[in-house]
Amino acid sequence: MIQALRGMKDILQPQSERFVHIVETASEIAARYGYDYIETPLLEETALFKRSVGESSDIVGKEMYQFIDKGGNDVCLRPEGTAGIVRAFIQNKLDKRGGIHRFYYHGPMFRYERPQKGRLREFHQFGCESFGESSVYEDFTIILMIKDIFDALGIGYSIKLNSLGCPECMPGYRESLVRHLVDIRDGLCEDCQRRVETNPIRVLDCKNGSCKEALASSPLIVENLCETCDADFRRLTKMLDSHSIPYELDPKLVRGLDYYTRTAFEFVSDEIGAQSAIAGGGRYNRLVEFLGGKPTPAVGFALGIERIMELVKLPEKGRHGIYLGVMEEEALDTILKIAHNKRKSERVFVEYSKRSLKAHLKAADRLGARVCAVIGEEELKDSLVWIKDLETKEERRVGFDQLD
RNA sequence: GUGGGUGUAGCUCAGUCGGUUAGAGCGCCAGAUUGUGGCUCUGGAGGUCGCCGGUUCGAUUCCGGUCAUCCACCCCA
Structure with missing residues (x-):
């Protein structure tokens, strides 16, 4: 792999x-x-x-x-x-x-x-x-x-x-720092001894305990x-x-x-x-x-x-968006049109294959949708869509264009 | 670059003082009759125990190496 x-x-x-x-x-x-x-x-x-x-x-x-x-x-x-x-x-x-x-x-x-x-x-x-x-x-x-x-x-x-x-x-300060560092050289760690030549300023930043002690009396830039x-x-x-x-x-x-x-x-x-x-x-x-x-x-x-x-806490968003599915294949076209329209303003999931109501509800639930909307045999006859709010559990049938 | 810890199921981890079918919880799949999710119950799938080698009748377990990962040093956001 x-x-x-x-x-x-x-x-x-x-x-x-x-x-x-x-x-x-x-x-x-x-x-x-x-x-x-x-x-x-x-x-x-x-x-x-x-x-x-x-x-x-x-x-x-x-x-x-x-x-x-x-x-x-x-x-x-x-x-x-x-x-x-x-x-x-x-x-x-x-x-x-x-x-x-x-x-x-x-x-x-x-x-x-x-x-x-x-x-x-x-x-x-x-x-x-x-x-x-x-x-x-x-x-x-x-x-x-x-x-x-x-x-x-x-x-x-x-x-x-x-x-x-x-x-x-800075240059003047650097010189006086180097003079001081040379004086206390023996108390510095290996890396810092090298830094005295290469980059003395960074010696100040050393986290090594003994260096910290040795540096206690060193001149500070803010005072110079x-x-x-x-x-x-x-x-x-x-x-x-x-x-x-x-x-x-x-x-x-x-x-x-x-x-x-x-x-x-x-x-x-x-x-x-x-x-x-x-x-x-x-x-x-x-x-x-x-x-x-x-x-x-x-x-x-x-x-x-x-x-x-690691520090950011995101607010819980909860259920949102709508899930659309069909129980009769002829309804898919309608569902896709509704989906396209709804997508102008909200999150929409569409299941393309025909499934049982139970399967649709389960899928909608897992996707975190707020609403599950399905067209089955009964709805198809009357040009309606069955919708259920997965949070309040309310369900009803509405016309294709009345979905909100 | 240096030091230490850890690698077992999708995830979090137990376990084997070396022995035959390697476990749990969560997750996943299916069912609990006909068009109702989450909760519950029942059942199920899923692992060459990181990889290579050594010791051994036998290694996931012991040893060595290697890789990965985590933490710290170093450095820096």
Whole structure:
């Protein structure tokens, strides 16, 4: 038997219903915040991700589905959404056009990781990217939008917030951090000792207990921000406070992708296991320029649909729709016409073969229909259809055109 | 990539200290008379006990390998 590849899953109902519900809810809210839908290719040149996500990240280093296509191009399945959208933004010359451009997207992402709870090799994200707005109010608005989405979906979360600084203050901070890390090197885990060279910022994010202890006294970026970054960060937290949005300052929150600057945030849930981030994002003012476009400020986020599916509770829909069947073959034509008409407004099931009343009722019941409508010998004579409400058990006969 | 758990019916799982017909609940199918579903009752179908190899008179059970899956590390949504 051929099975789906490791870490890749079919999504059938009832899960597919949650999936659609999440995408629809998020899309609707994003549209109300002024975002337009964008669709970009799943396959991109490998160089795009190497440059945007960063070569030092594990995503690029060892988790990409990368291969050479038949034309000799080095390509890979996208491991995340932002890079492709930034590429599209630049390629379509929107950077030169100026103004503000906001996009939302959703679709599959691919990372060759070891699967576990909340982590798949093919997973789905919904995300938004806003280009051209440098105000921190846009960062605030994006956080507010995510809150709206999660509230609409009825799921709990907490927000972690940090600022990663900018080219003004980050390099200086990085140097002092490295100096400190070198001092405490012996107390760090193997991975972190390596990271001191490759990506010192990420040492802060290490979950290893001994590293956490060793890092207790390390300098924090939020205490080393330049004036502009600091003012923005204060404004952001003030806005969140005044809107009564609870958040937790996490000076050790480091986004895994290299392109983030200033605002970085994560929405986490404590109900879904170790992979607790249900949304993450922040500002990435340097990425457009880095990928060859005109310098353009940008903010964005992505949320993990599969992780959220575990949290969404769908309202019970109960019986709905109508089931149509016949006990005499001559009535099938009539039934099909009724079905076509009813389908303009509701869910309709049609059984094409002649069956006993009992069989029809049973089938209607199993399909979750509210009404079972059948034409038998008696109804055929008088041009009527017998209907039964499976919930109230009421039954009656009505004319072909009076079905409601 | 590392570590641990688990693979027995469609689903959730029991069980065999190695022995002849491998079980339960749920689900499924059929019936409880003629045109009445869900509930109940009765009956029935359905399993090469993940795969390969080893030990053994004999393996679903023990051992090794392999694959799959789950959880955690790592990484991240």
